[in-house]
Amino acid sequence: MNEMDLNTICFGMFGFLFLGYLLLEGFDYGAGMLLPFLGDSAEEKDAILQTTAPVWEGNEVWLIAAASILFTGFPHVYATLFSGLYLALLILLVTLILRGAAFEFRDKDSSIYWRKFWDWSVFAGSMAPSLLWGIAVTSLLAGLPIDAQKQFTGTFWDLVNFYTLAGGLVFANLFLLHGAVYLTLRLDRRLVPRFEKFGLAAGRYALLLSAGFIVLSLLYTDSAAKPVFVFALTVPFLAVFFCLRSLKKRQYRLSFLFSSAAVVSTVFAVLLGLFPRFVVSSQNPDWSLTIYNSASNPLTLKIITLTISAVLPALLLFEAWKYYIFRDRITASKSDHNPEKMLWAELRGQLGNLRNHSTRLLAIITKRKRAMKKLMIKTDKERQSSVILHLNELRRKIRYSQKVAATITKLLSILRK
Amino acid sequence: MDNTALLLARIQFGLTLTYHFWFVGLTLGLSLLVALMETFYVLRQDQIYKSMAKFWGSLFLVSYAVGVVTGLVNEFQFGMNWSEYSRFAGSVFGLPLTFEALTAFFVGSVAIGIWVYGWDKVSLVAHLVMIWLVAFAANYSAFWILSANSFMQHPAGFVLNNERLELADLSALITNPYLYFQYSHTVLSGLVLSGYFIMAVSAYYLLRREYTDLCTRSFKIGLACSILATALVIGTGHFYNQYLAHVQPMKMAASEALWETAEPAPFVFFAVIDEEKRMNTYQLALPSGLSLLAYNSLNAPVRGMNDLQAEYTQQYGPGYYLPAVTILFWSFRGMVGIGFWLLFLAALNLWFWWKNQPGGPPALLKVTLWSLPLPYLAITMGWTMTEVGRQPWLIYGLLLTEKGVSKIVSSANVWTSLLIYSGVYAGIALAAVYVALKLIRRGPENQQEQGR
Numbered sequence: 053m054n055e056m057d058l059n060t061i062c063f064g065m066f067g068f069l070f071l072g073y074l075l076l077e078g079f080d081y082g083a084g085m086l087l088p089f090l091g092d093s094a095e096e097k098d099a100i101l102q103t104t105a106p107v108w109e110g111n112e113v114w115l116i117a118a119a120s121i122l123f124t125g126f127p128h129v130y131a132t133l134f135s136g137l138y139l140a141l142l143i144l145l146v147t148l149i150l151r152g153a154a155f156e157f158r159d160k161d162s163s164i165y166w167r168k169f170w171d172w173s174v175f176a177g178s179m180a181p182s183l184l185w186g187i188a189v190t191s192l193l194a195g196l197p198i199d200a201q202k203q204f205t206g207t208f209w210d211l212v213n214f215y216t217l218a219g220g221l222v223f224a225n226l227f228l229l230h231g232a233v234y235l236t237l238r239l240d241r242r243l244v245p246r247f248e249k250f251g252l253a254a255g256r257y258a259l260l261l262s263a264g265f266i267v268l269s270l271l272y273t274d275s276a277a278k279p280v281f282v283f284a285l286t287v288p289f290l291a292v293f294f295c296l297r298s299l300k301k302r303q304y305r306l307s308f309l310f311s312s313a314a315v316v317s318t319v320f321a322v323l324l325g326l327f328p329r330f331v332v333s334s335q336n337p338d339w340s341l342t343i344y345n346s347a348s349n350p351l352t353l354k355i356i357t358l359t360i361s362a363v364l365p366a367l368l369l370f371e372a373w374k375y376y377i378f379r380d381r382i383t384a385s386k387s388d389h390n391p392e393k394m395l396w397a398e399l400r401g402q403l404g405n406l407r408n409h410s411t412r413l414l415a416i417i418t419k420r421k422r423a424m425k426k427l428m429i430k431t432d433k434e435r436q437s438s439v440i441l442h443l444n445e446l447r448r449k450i451r452y453s454q455k456v457a458a459t460i461t462k463l464l465s466i467l468r469k
Numbered sequence: 470m471d472n473t474a475l476l477l478a479r480i481q482f483g484l485t486l487t488y489h490f491w492f493v494g495l496t497l498g499l500s501l502l503v504a505l506m507e508t509f510y511v512l513r514q515d516q517i518y519k520s521m522a523k524f525w526g527s528l529f530l531v532s533y534a535v536g537v538v539t540g541l542v543n544e545f546q547f548g549m550n551w552s553e554y555s556r557f558a559g560s561v562f563g564l565p566l567t568f569e570a571l572t573a574f575f576v577g578s579v580a581i582g583i584w585v586y587g588w589d590k591v592s593l594v595a596h597l598v599m600i601w602l603v604a605f606a607a608n609y610s611a612f613w614i615l616s617a618n619s620f621m622q623h624p625a626g627f628v629l630n631n632e633r634l635e636l637a638d639l640s641a642l643i644t645n646p647y648l649y650f651q652y653s654h655t656v657l658s659g660l661v662l663s664g665y666f667i668m669a670v671s672a673y674y675l676l677r678r679e680y681t682d683l684c685t686r687s688f689k690i691g692l693a694c695s696i697l698a699t700a701l702v703i704g705t706g707h708f709y710n711q712y713l714a715h716v717q718p719m720k721m722a723a724s725e726a727l728w729e730t731a732e733p734a735p736f737v738f739f740a741v742i743d744e745e746k747r748m749n750t751y752q753l754a755l756p757s758g759l760s761l762l763a764y765n766s767l768n769a770p771v772r773g774m775n776d777l778q779a780e781y782t783q784q785y786g787p788g789y790y791l792p793a794v795t796i797l798f799w800s801f802r803g804m805v806g807i808g809f810w811l812l813f814l815a816a817l818n819l820w821f822w823w824k825n826q827p828g829g830p831p832a833l834l835k836v837t838l839w840s841l842p843l844p845y846l847a848i849t850m851g852w853t854m855t856e857v858g859r860q861p862w863l864i865y866g867l868l869l870t871e872k873g874v875s876k877i878v879s880s881a882n883v884w885t886s887l888l889i890y891s892g893v894y895a896g897i898a899l900a901a902v903y904v905a906l907k908l909i910r911r912g913p914e915n916q917q918e919q920g921r
Contacts, residue, residue: 105582105586109578110578110579120563127560131552134547138878138882142885149538161904349560359567370579374582378582
């Protein structure tokens, strides 16, 4: 292997991991964006989340792997981009943190505000990354202000222009389509028509946007001269078209295949437009970061290449097995939402509370009685003793209610068995 | 980049990584213990071990989730705040991170999904394999992360080419002796934390006389883990420090507040440190103590900070090569003090267990319960000593911290990110504690059966 090939291979490996990330997290993000709107009841929202909850971590890890390849294989790209796109990445990270926490925390409390907060965290952690990746990836192609020392010289606003905003929308739209189609495969049949309808709507917009994206790419980038790039840009359009067609025919698997193809081919086209550059410099084409001028030494690239080729097949099999395990459609009314079971659980909780409350009441009464006795000399004795009598009665009643609660608890435990 | 930004970037790095390790430290050990409980369940088919694995597993998951989401920030932070460092060292330093992501983290995050949601989707044995994979991946992941850190502490396996580090020898990177001292000490500290975590939560129930059977068993597992791990963590700490005396004499001298080279050197229990005048205004010391601890000899000379400063000035040019002595001195003492207190506590608990009173008297249970913050404090102090003690170097002897920070990131941006991270991290910590307390109040047998 000579040095030149290694750089290309490493770029390809990075591209593969990044594509994998967007392909897999694409439907997670899509489903997450739909969560607050298309889940009508608490059960439906749970079901939508359940389709991604077991798999999202295994999907996000592709991003971590891609970023670490960038760090190791192309340190200049990693350093320039991450310090340059500072605020964009900050938003990305914060929303991803909230989304990740939501998956773990949301179902631990049944309060409506708690759930709402985490629902919207999932939404933000799906919406922001979709838009930001679209903006970021297209801005690499459109060019960023990078000087001769490989430093980013602009601000956050250099990221934002008509083309990159369109790129953000294209990504978000594709993920919405991808997510809706994914949900038609993973949810209870009763819920499928709703997502099918949404998928068709999103697909029409995606068709429009991917056509517009071809035109804008020709206008805003210098890659128009590359025939391969222009050709590659038409693939997403076709993929969206076939995705829509198969969705109309209710061929959900086929449709998912095409929505995956749409996501992959869009990112692939951009990477193709970039190659052999990584980041285009808008100040001087010679200052662009390329896979050669920003790479690590050959030994490092070689080790990365060998490691990925050794472990990736096993990892892919493992991931595939995971998707096979969680292939069943998720029903919106699972056994744990069985009202009878929930009532039993509630009763158990209430009984526990009752026992705690009465224990506390008893303690208060005892304390008060002691305090009373100390005051005995000062106040009227008759009134005193009548108060104490009442207190004693109260105590007896509380003890009695405690006994009742204990009996019910015992009964419950027998019933449960 | 100005000095404010440098300072803020350092604060951000310290805060986010310490926070990350509070949660990761617990998952390192707890994953192993949960895997052990599930193994008992599979071998003996006793439901109580299943309840145990599920209950401790649910608390483990809270910690795991926070560890995962904050890990993302760490990976991005090198590029965001420390981009010059990334340019300089990415080719070597990034490699362990790549190995970690591609092997340990990949396997762990796929396996955890199957473990959490697959209780009745895969066979018992496959499910057991998943938790062992998670536990193995977590501890294997620590190996790569610490090999990256060891490279910063004691660089190996590189060549300097065009003012940039390049990888020369991968095997030198992973056979770095620093790594083995650090790895054993860190993983054991995770086990100490997890052992005490299980003991403290079990103590809470034992005091309330709830779930006695389950909690007595858990308590025993926690106790066995903490006594072994605490003894070993103190032992590895001792050898780690002896090793530091050779490779990072400045760090050791600072953590002992030893200004002048001494022969023999005393062990200082308490000192009033004046960093301006470079001396201790008051100190309480045991003669020859440090010589004995560092070199196993009553008369061995130990180099002091002033001599080392002169030596480094000669070697690396003019500069100030002392870390923050007061912080180091007290962090070290705090960590060691807590270590011995935890060992004592574990031994006391063991004694009562020996006398067939597992858990011992309520007072002891209460002390065990309220000692839970101490291992957290100790690991914080340990990392403070390691990382603050590395200053002013980012890579020991190769790159100064001030040279590694991003050139183009303004202090306003670092302020923004620092404030936002602090707010979000605080919120996540509160939510995590709230959820954990809720799970604890709900108790082991009332675990929701949400396909988990």
